[in-house]
Amino acid sequence: MTFKDATAIVGIGQTPFAKNLEDDERTLACRAVLAALDDAGIAPGEVDALASYTMEETDEVELAKAVGFGDLTFFSKVGYGGGGSCATVAHLAAAIAAGQATVGVAWRSRKRGSGPRPWKNTTVQLPTPAQWTRPFGLLRPADEIAMLTRRYMHEYGATRDHLFNVALACRNRANQNPAAIMYERPLTREMYMTSRWISEPLCLFDNCLETDGALACVVVGRERARDCRRRPVYVHSAAQGLPAQHHGMVNYWNDDPLTGPAWTAARHLWKHADFTPQDVDVAQIYDAFTALIPLSLEGYGFCGRGEGGAFTEQGALETGGRLPINTGGGGLSEAYVHGFNLINEGVRQLRGTSTAQVPDAGTCLVTAGEGVPTSALLLTNRS
């Protein structure tokens, strides 16, 4: 049994994205899943595997009975919020390659735009590590990542302009994508530099959107993929990553806090791939915060340690640059749905149907959240 290119993503679906959608999360999940199956040309009754996030509120039973799935023989949920995005596809791919299932659906539905901010919950605190951080006013994910960002800037000379380069690339792509929340709202350096702080050194535009929406994709074996409606996008390599002595977003308690889960996932990802970072045509890199991009660029091997800030210079992340990223606008400017929109955009690029299409894109890296136990996918349309 081999994992490489054994499975493919053959359907993608999504709801509209907005600050406030009328449908509840369960309804949104159903809409996205049915859209993805329709895109693939596969009937709901054929689905026998599911994968989602532990934070997903719509469980398998609710989804299966609503949309009319068949008998399920594999279902899996991945932890750590946005760190689980790519792992949902990876779990389905592994299950299908191993013969445990034949048609898998991964999904995420979330009303983070109109719903509550998780950090405001003071009754359900995880005792570890919250007892070591929250009493002191380190309350939000933005605060936790800002702490690592400040240290990163201090150690390597990365600047706010580097973070702006990330925010701008995502916004420019969103300005080309009618589905993006920020479709008609350009960003300027002036706006960025004068915006309000959220947690210094991170400003408003360093933070992702708060979005209502749902997305889904369909994974099948390579033989079946050839009979589907769309061009198959093969799962070439996949990995999860939880480094030794890692502590999540408050990764302050080991020898090297600036080397995170991306490094661990990347080692496995490239070990099992037929191509290298230099061969990646386009990347969808998890961007809950701009600072995760330079860290991920280093972790996944696009540049050396400490070079992630400088890598963003001279339009490297823009269309026509060295590595176009987040071509639908990403979490910063398309929608923040725990990174699932990055998976679907990766598929669009390899179908040739992105609103910011990289000419002849043949390979795409998709990553889940850096700074938490993570996951990543190498996708290709050549097999």
Place this chain on the structure above:
Amino acid sequence: MLDPVKDTDGAPFWRYAAEGELRVQACADCGELRFPPRPCCPHCQSFAAEWRPVSGRGRVWSYVVPHPPLLPDYAAQAPYNVIVVELEEAPRIRLVGNLVAEAGARLDSVAVERIRIGAKVRVVFAGGLPQWVSA
């Protein structure tokens, strides 16, 4: 303000802090310091632990300045600082805290412009919580 939601492993830290003492969990067999506290030693797998007094001196490793939206008690003091301190004895033992003008002072009692990575600090205690002042 949020009180620490203590777990079994962390409780001794807070008990010593309430007595004005900074102690860090260490392996009673191999001697390795570890933070946050946990049931066994990741180096030698021993379940024997002790709580070792440390000098309470360290350096600012990083810091942030949160602005609203925040929980109400914190928003009332924003913008304030949160620092990570690396301990003199063991630089990879790092504690999250606040740099304040004196023990018990508000979280915004030190001007943000005065905070530097690498600055020397020492621990003080107020209401069972460690805080940090310039050393």
